[in-house]
Amino acid sequence: MVLLSDMFGGDAGETLMGLPAARAESFSGDIGVFGADCATPYGSVGAYCAGGPHAMRLGAAAYAGSHDRYNFDLGHRVLPKGICAFDLGNLPVDPNTPQENRRLISERTSQILDGGGVPVLLGGDDSVPIPMLKAFAGRGIFNILQIDAHIDWRAEVEGTPWGLSSTMRRASEMEHIGTIVQVGARGIGSAGKAEVAAADAYGAQIMPAHIVHQVGVSSVLDAVPAGQPVIVCFDCDALDPSIMPAVIAATGGGLTHAQVLQLLRGLAARCPIAGFDLVEFMPEADQAGIGARTAGQILATVLGLIARQVADRDI
Secondary structure (H helix, E strand, C coil), rough: CCCCHHHHCCCCCCCCCCCCCCCCCHCCCCEEEEEEECCCCCCCCCCCCCHHHHHHHHCCCHHHHCCCCEECCCCEEECCCCEEEEEEEEEECCCCCCHHHHHHHHHHHHHHHHHCCCCCCCCECCCCCCHHCCCCCCCCEEEEEEEEEEEEEEEEEEECCCCCCCCCHHCCCCCCCEEEEEECCCCCCCCHHHHHHHHHHHCCEEEEEHHHHHCCHHHHHHHCCCCCCCEEEEEEEHHHCCCCCCCCCCCCCCCHHHHHHHHHHHHHHHEEEEEEEEEECCCCCCCCCHHHHHHHHHHHHHHHHHHHHHHHHCC
């Protein structure tokens, strides 16, 4: 069977889009990609997204030989000339050592930030972004755009406050986090009245998926403060299952690929993207690689948007 990657120089997905590998200890560059299979798993489900970073790299493998080609999702080449983007590989996380996992993720994020780069984290369940966000402390104020089917405001679940249902709750407690805008919520998740009230009390702006379908993404973009650095926390289940089946709780009515592209492009035109994560990819739930390819295309767009911001900044 001949694949597109065979014609255009794809690879085996060892690094994201064939980016050069680099060591974190000596990182210096514009974008630093790394993966973490888990951070703080719940005992009831374990590290159910283990293998997610590898699967997403495979989904983007067809783009490995395409960095100088035109990306019509962006309106320019995949990566502008002169951009230094590297893949730092996966962290050696272990579901039995959550505290050490969190330390490793924060440390890797800090290494990329200290080296002048924008961290791009591949997960792993939705507990993975918490230590990534923590690493931004002392570097200014950062807003968050969460793209997710769930709002993640639980105080704790199964005795842990650091799990996947508490991501935005923990973020709201960080002094360096400002505005939180949450888009894509739908269906019935873990949030109850108390969690919605806590989000409202913080001032989080929750925009369910049906609102986006009704009025478009402009209302989401208007809620993100212009000109201020933003961290994007992207959960794969924000996308409709027809294009992203690789999730634990597939729920109809999700965001379309076109909506996400419009949202990401509009965000990049409005704010500097300081960090990005794509998490909650469950490889065994994927169907014929559809989810992996969707994730790969989104990641190619995100890398291009960040790279263009860097290139424009350096002019």
